[in-house]
Amino acid sequence: GQQLNQSPQSMFIQEGEDVSMNCTSSSIFNTWLWYKQDPGEGPVLLIALYKAGELTSNGRLTAQFGITRKDSFLNISASIPSDVGIYFCAGQLSEAQKLVFGQGTRLTINP
Amino acid sequence: DGGITQSPKYLFRKEGQNVTLSCEQNLNHDAMYWYRQDPGQGLRLIYYSQIVNDFQKGDIAEGYSVSREKKESFPLTVTSAQKNPTAFYLCASSVFRGSYEQYFGPGTRLTVT
Numbered sequence: 001g002q003q004l005n006q007s008p009q010s011m012f013i014q015e016g017e018d019v020s021m022n023c024t025s026s027s028i029f030n031t032w033l034w035y036k037q038d039p040g041e042g043p044v045l046l047i048a049l050y051k052a053g054e055l056t057s058n059g060r061l062t063a064q065f066g067i068t069r070k071d072s073f074l075n076i077s078a079s080i081p082s083d084v085g086i087y088f089c090a091g092q093l094s095e096a097q098k099l100v101f102g103q104g105t106r107l108t109i110n111p
Numbered sequence: 112d113g114g115i116t117q118s119p120k121y122l123f124r125k126e127g128q129n130v131t132l133s134c135e136q137n138l139n140h141d142a143m144y145w146y147r148q149d150p151g152q153g154l155r156l157i158y159y160s161q162i163v164n165d166f167q168k169g170d171i172a173e174g175y176s177v178s179r180e181k182k183e184s185f186p187l188t189v190t191s192a193q194k195n196p197t198a199f200y201l202c203a204s205s206v207f208r209g210s211y212e213q214y215f216g217p218g219t220r221l222t223v224t
Contacts, residue, residue, distance in 0.1 A: 030211075033212065
């Protein structure tokens with residue numbers, strides 16, 4: 001099936017630092033979604049992107065839909081301890097209503 | 112409160128037994144999905160349903176079965192044919208038309224020994 005390459009796989013940062021992660025694919029997507037998952041819980045939707053070039057913010061989080069429609073980026077500014085978790089990107093190819101998920105970026109924050 | 116519920120949170124079964132995982136939503140969403148998550152990996156689609164009494168196989172449907180008799184409910188049965196059933200199972204739902212955003216339940220951790 002379709003694959004998304006998410007990087008980095010893990011990040012270890014200091015509290016207060018900014019964070020950047022991205023997802024790339026060889027396929028074109030109509031929608032990009034970013035989720036956060038805490039241990040033992042279901043993913044929570046953070047940001048949804050629907051147009052190429054779109055830049056959307058949710059508090060300290062900012063995500064962009066790449067111009068080529070093959071990639072997306074998520075930035076977190078001024079990280080805090082509750083940002084710890086696994087961040088997943090997901091892309092939707094067409095009207096099939098199926099999401100393809102990246103492998104996740106595990107974020108660890110040192111206080 | 113509107114949302115998706117999955118029960119139970121933890122489930123233990125002996126090898127060779129079928130087991131059914133529950134998923135209920137009161138969001139009035141048309142579409143529902145089942146995913147499997149293994150440690151350190153992303154989510155893989157098992158089955159999905161866009162309308163009552165209809166469902167489609169996802170990427171890893173072998174050894175699983177589903178039903179969609181009511182809009183609110185989409186139970187997943189893990190059969191004895193599933194070679195490696197121990198995993199974290201996640202249910203999600205979305206509005207069929209106009210939105211591709213999927214909302215997830217809290218998950219069920221299934222352990223088969």
